[in-house]
Amino acid sequence: MLSGLTISNFAIVSELETQWHAGMTAITGETGAGKSIAIDALSLCLGERADAAAVRPSAKQADISARFDISNLPKAQKYLQEHMLEGDENECLLRRVVAKNGRSKSYINGVAVTAAQLKELGQYLISIHGQHAHQLLLKNDHQLHLVDEYAGHKSLIDNTAAAYSHYQTLLKELKELEAKNAQQQAQKQLLEYQVAELDEFALEEGEFEQIEAEHNKLSHSQHLLEGTQKQLYALYEGDEQTINGALQHSAIAICELAAIDSSLEGIATMLNDACVQVEEASRELRSYCDSAELDPERLAQLDERLGNAISLARKHMVEPSALVDHHLEIKASLQAICVDDERLSQLDAEIADALANYQHHSELLSQSRQAAATQLSSLIGASMHELSMENGRFNIELDFDKERVPSRLGQDRIEFLVSTNPGQPMQALSKVASGGELSRISLAIQVIIAQRVTTPTLIFDEVDVGISGPTAAAVGKLLRRLGESTQVICVTHLPQVASSAMNQFFVAKEVANDETYTQMKSLNLQGRIDEIARLLGGDNISKTTLANAQELISAHG
Template sequence: MLVGLEIKNFAIVSNLSTEWHNGMTAITGETGAGKSIAIDALSLCLGERAEASAVRPSADKAEVCAQFDISALPLAQAFLEQHFLTSADNDCLLRRVVCKNGRSKSYINGSSVTASQLKELGQYLISIHGQHAHQHLLKAEHQLQLLDAYAGHQDLVVKVTESYKQFANLQKEFKQLEQQQLQQAAQKQLLEYQVAELDEFALQDGEFEQIEVEHYKLSNSQTILESCQKELQYLYEGEEQSACSVLQHSAQQFADLAQYDESLASVAAMLEEAAVQVEEASREIRNYTEQVDLDPARLTEIENRLSGAMDLARKHHIKPQGLVEFHQSISKELESISNNSSRLEQLDSEINDALLDYKQASEALSISRRSYANTLNTLISESMANLSMENGVFEISLTEDPERAPNLLGHDSVSFLVSTNPGQPLQPLAKVASGGELSRISLAIQVIIAQKVTTPTLIFDEVDVGISGPTASAVGKLLRQLGKSTQVICVTHLPQVASSAHQQFFVAKEIAKGETFTNMLALTKDGRVDEIARLLGGDNVSKTAKANAKELIKSACVI
């Protein structure tokens, strides 16, 4: 429930502070005085778009604060808890500041938030019905939303929405894959050829490096063998003199000399050890030469393998060492393209399942809609009679078309039908109802749905346009009755509606020092009589007008 509203430097308001109460509150005033200024300020505070024009010309910024009692609003409490915005009590303070450059800041209970968060919270606090709300009533989508709001079957609506999104997402994937497959047809053919060629060559990881080393060895094996044999002769096997025999001779000579000088014994030992090392090395060389492979066939095979790898590498513009990685990469790419076909088959099955889920969810929603539509038909027809449309008949026509293309709202087509005169057939609202009749039907629907859908504060901004006489009295009674269960705020120009309110504000405009100011005053009992008398008789309030005003207020209080 709205408890307090403070407005500073907003449009033509300089400074305004108001308190609000339970029941029905009427806002009246002279034409052009700005009766809807409080509603506009509230809309801003609830996250509507902020514009620089909202700031009073002489000010740097505009500020609107709205205080709500949320003790009976579990959804609002849950929102605050979810976003860590709770206060110590059951109050909720919203604040919006708009600078003259058009930028704005938003706050909930003193914490900075986004305008979208204000808007999300606002739906749990206030429902605003403007004077053009009846125009939306002519749109089929809005009609379905009204019916669903009254039915309260949100779980069924969500099920239809989710099943449709699942179906739509699968269809989107199917079309993308199908298009991709068409575009990749030529690419697939090329990849198949390349992969087959590389599969046939079958180069293994690290193989190129190994055969490169082996090729170098084989191509130089003759030179290696000849050099080894020649050096073996020098070191050990020479018939005349070898390095080993020379070392052995020297070692013996120094061993003999050591008899005369012991310091030469170490030289003899080193030479003897060197001779042993040369002998050991010669043995290794001999073993090596016996194992050297002079296999021309293997060399040819290796050369062909190297040549093939280098040819493939040149063809694909990569280094031979990267052939294996390239082979793996294009194999995966080909596999991915090939898998598209199997995925398309899988998607086709999933789409059929998703469509079945959607149809089942839509059927359940349709059944619920038809049930609640019958109830609404009776209630709205009765309400039309109370609004001076005694012979009015209202009917919600629901046409179920299971073959209709899936959408977010299910497979129902809806039309609000009405007959306002006896013998007149039921026809769509747009074809039958006049402007005044449409306003009354719209108001009747809004009030009935508001009674079913728990909304703490309902605001009606001149929804009684085009209504007068007994109908205006009926509208006033309807709104006052609604005010017993929820807070109702109504901007009106009709005395019959204003007199039905539990309390009333008067909006006036004045000009001082070349500036325009709008004020909003809570009226006393006598003040209400004067204001309703003005609405009845104009600016010249007569005793008769005052008497009529008192009678209107007295009659309203009986309700």
Template sequence: MLIGLEIKNFAIVSNLSTEWHNGMTAITGETGAGKSIAIDALSLCLGERADAGAVRPGTDRAEICAQFDISQLPLAQHFLEQHLLSNSEGECLLRRVICKNGRSKSYINGSSVTAAQLKEIGQYLISIHGQHAHQHLLKAEHQLHLLDAYAGHNQLLADVKERFKAYQALIKEFNQLEQQQQQQAAQKQLLEYQVAELDEFALQPGEFEEIEAEHHKLSHSQTILESCQRELQHLYESDEQSACSLLQHSAQQFTELASYDESLSSIASLLSEAAVQVEEASREIRSYVDVTDLDPARLDEVETRLTGAMDLARKHHIKPEELVEFHQSIAEELASISYNSDRLVALESEINNALEQYKQAAKLLSESRHKYADTLNQLISDSMANLSMENGRFAIDIQQTSDKAPSAMGFDTVSFLVSTNPGQPLQALSKVASGGELSRISLAIQVIIAQRVTTPTLIFDEVDVGISGPTASAVGKLLRQLGKSTQVICVTHLPQVASSGHQQFFVAKEIANGETYTQMNKLSKEGRIDEIARLLAGDNISKMARANAKELISAHA
């Protein structure tokens, strides 16, 4: 439970230190004094979002410390042990520092933590019910949460969520495998077309280089033949002087000259050899010209083959020389594609089994919800009667729709129904209850559920707005009764509710040196009488008002 709260430089609070006790604590004060300031500070200390506006003007930072006794709270102890934040005193100290630039720091037992960790441990320490809690009551998901909280469905919900996750995982695997096979089918179709096209073209290893060279030759064959014939004339067949005849003539001349000078014989030999070489070259040229014909059809054939290869290469964004290797690789890829149909069939069976297990877990949860809904219906109807709704009836409608997709919360759809007048049929809360009635119904539900949910400290922030008279007295009795089993802190403006508290704080606003300060002080017995009298009669407290205040307080003693 909460045992201490210190607030520094928060909003209009300069410095505030309070001690808290068992039972029901009422917080009252003048309008605008900041009765909810302690609760707002606690919310920040429990991890709520902070901003620079929380820092008191003229100061650098706000600081809030909340001290809890967790000696009887095993869940809170486990959290601290799990995160290595325990101390040996059975206490837990939460601290939040908010700087004027909007940044904040969080601490648990002196160790730096995240705001999320503050929020996580906060669920084991305090439950805050604000004055707008009844608005959440109109939402179907919140109604379902309240029913499960009252019934203590933690294990059943965990079972349903576990089965749901297993079912979802199988569905995901099935969808992925099916999508993969669809993609493979599309890929196979593409590869089949590509391989068939390349098979039909049937380019052989090294063929492209060969036809490229042949095309180059054939496209220049006319020029080659004409040049060969011309040069043959020059070398050997000219009627005038050919190169061969000139060499032969020169060789003959140097042979004759060598008879006079032996050193010229080598020249004669060289010229003779040259003549022989020219004659041999001429015979080869003649042979080449004789066997080479101009073949336009072959040129067209080679050109078509070469163009086809280049077109295929461009189509696949590769070089023509790489076509054969590419053909082989996609043929192998096509051969490697196989469909895992067996796994799809197995998955269908596993999905059906997982769905059946999910349905069984969801059925157990639904059966328990119906059981506890019957109990809640009677308790809340009785509580409505105590809150001046004598003819009120409350019912929780639980529906199961066969076509509803599985979810982590089961198959149930929950709706809170109410009838506030005799003869009026049960209808949804939003259609029947007025604002005041909805506030009372909400309070009744919160108190009843709080008796089952083991949160050690319950805070009610002006949840009694819109009620008065006998109803206010009933609310006070309800909260005081709840205070016997758990710590209850209630911000109120009603004397009937305030007088029900085991102790009471008074919040006042003061102005000094042009600055506003809020103070919260625990009231003595006489102080409580004066404050209850003020709530009854206003600032002009009469003897009768004080007598009424004494009577209200004594009624709960």
């Protein structure tokens, strides 16, 4: 329940602090005084979009705080707990600050939050019904929303929406794959040819480097053999003086000298080691020469494979050493296309299943809507009779069709039908109801749904436009009855409605120092009588209008 509202520098309000009570509260005032200013400020505090126009011209920022008693609001308490925004056990404070540049800051119990979080919490605190609600009543999507709100079958709506989303996701995937597939068909043929060509050549990892090295060796085999034999003769096997012989001769000579001077022993050792190394190298060279062979046939084979590899690499515009990786890449690309083809063949069955699942949930939703529509039609019809439409009849027509194009809200077509005069056939609301009748029907629906969804605070902002006389009294009774179970705040210009309230505020506008100020004050009993009299008789308040005003208030106890 709303318990307090503080407004600073908002629009034409300089400073305003109000206390609110349970039951029905009426807000009245002169035309243009800003009767809805508190509602506008409260809407801002509940997360509505802010702009620079909200700030009083002479101020730097607007500051609005709304205090709520949440002792009997478990959903609001749960939201605060889940988001770690708890304040006092039984109280919640919302605050919105709007700067001159239009930027705003939001707070819940002193903690900075987003405007979206204010709106999320606000749905558990207040429901605002504006003066243009009757215009929305003519729109089919809003009519469907009203039936859903009355039915309270959120899980069925969520299930239908989820099934629809899954169905649409699959349809989107199918469309994308079909477009992709059309582009890939020519590419697929080329890839199949390229993969087959490379599969046939079957170059292995590292093979090109191996055959390149072997080819290089065999193409120089004659030169290698002649060179190694020549060095073998020079080192060890020559008929004339060899390097090995010269080293041995030097080693013997130094050894003899080392016997005289021991400082030469290290050199003698190195020469002896050199002789051993030369002999070892000579044995290795001999082994190499003995195993070396000239193989023109193998060279030709290598030459052909090397040439083919280079040719294929050039054809595929890669380096020969990268041919194996390229082969794997285009093979993977071809496989991806094949996987897409397989997925396409699977999607038809999945889409059919998803559509069947969607239609199942859509039908369950429709059945629940039909039951709610029957109840709601009866209640609205009865309420029309209370609101001086004695011959009014109301019916909600729902038509479910599995063949209808799926939507997130199901496959129902809805139409609000009404007959306001005897003998008149039921027709669409937009074709029959006058402005006043539409306002009354809209108000009846809002009150019925408000009772159903049990919002703790209901605000009706001039929803009685176009209503007068006995109907206005019926509207007042309707709102007062609603106020017995929940907090009702009603901005009105009708004395019959205002007199039905348990509490009343008066809004007045004054000009001082070339600035406009709006004030809002709570009225005592005499103040209420005076204000109701003003609503009845205008500026000329007489004893008769005062008596009528007192009678209207007294009629409600």
